[in-house]
Amino acid sequence: MASELAVKQYLALWLQVGKTISSLQGEVLALPSSIRQGKHYSLEFEQCWRVLLRHPHRYYLTGTDLTFEQLLSPAWELNPCPRCVMPVPIGHGPPAEHNLCPCADLCSWPNNELPQPRLPVDEAPLMQALRRRLETVG
Ligand SMILES: [Zn+2]
Incomplete structure (x- = not known):
């Protein structure tokens, strides 16, 4: 389950x-x-996150x-994408077409020449754990 x-x-x-973030209501x-x-x-990001949490059924990543x-339900987990190492939702069981990384429609990503996205310092160990996990899988 994705926490x-x-x-x-x-x-x-x-x-x-x-x-970007899209909503079902447009x-x-x-x-x-x-x-x-x-x-x-x-603060802006925290505010945006609070809005999302108030109506999580309305919003999705474009x-x-x-x-x-x-994503917050037990049916999904977030794992590193094999192509770009970003977190990607993996569903338990079918349908497999949902196991698509959001990077699929980002032609500018992955891009090793750009600064890599980062989490606040306090969160960095979690990302490192994700990368380590990917390395052991690959
Ligand atoms: Zn990806």
Whole structure:
């Protein structure tokens, strides 16, 4: 099951590489202009996350078809994508077409020449754990 923390990181990382948030009602959610502020998430990002948590069934990462409510449900886990090492939702059981990384429609990503997306310093060990896990799998 993807924890709230893991889903928050998923959002923070994907926003940093140019993903946006869509809503089922077509409303536009203002994206934070920054994600991090030193050791912490920026206030704007925290605010954006709180809006999402209030109505997680309404919002999803643009280009994906899983709402935040689904990501927070026990049916999904976040694992590193084999192509770009970003967290990607993996469903328990079929349908397999859902196991698509949000990077699939980002032609600018992965890009090793760009600064890599980062989490606040306090969260960095979790990302390192993700990378280590990927290395042992690959
Ligand atoms: Zn990917």
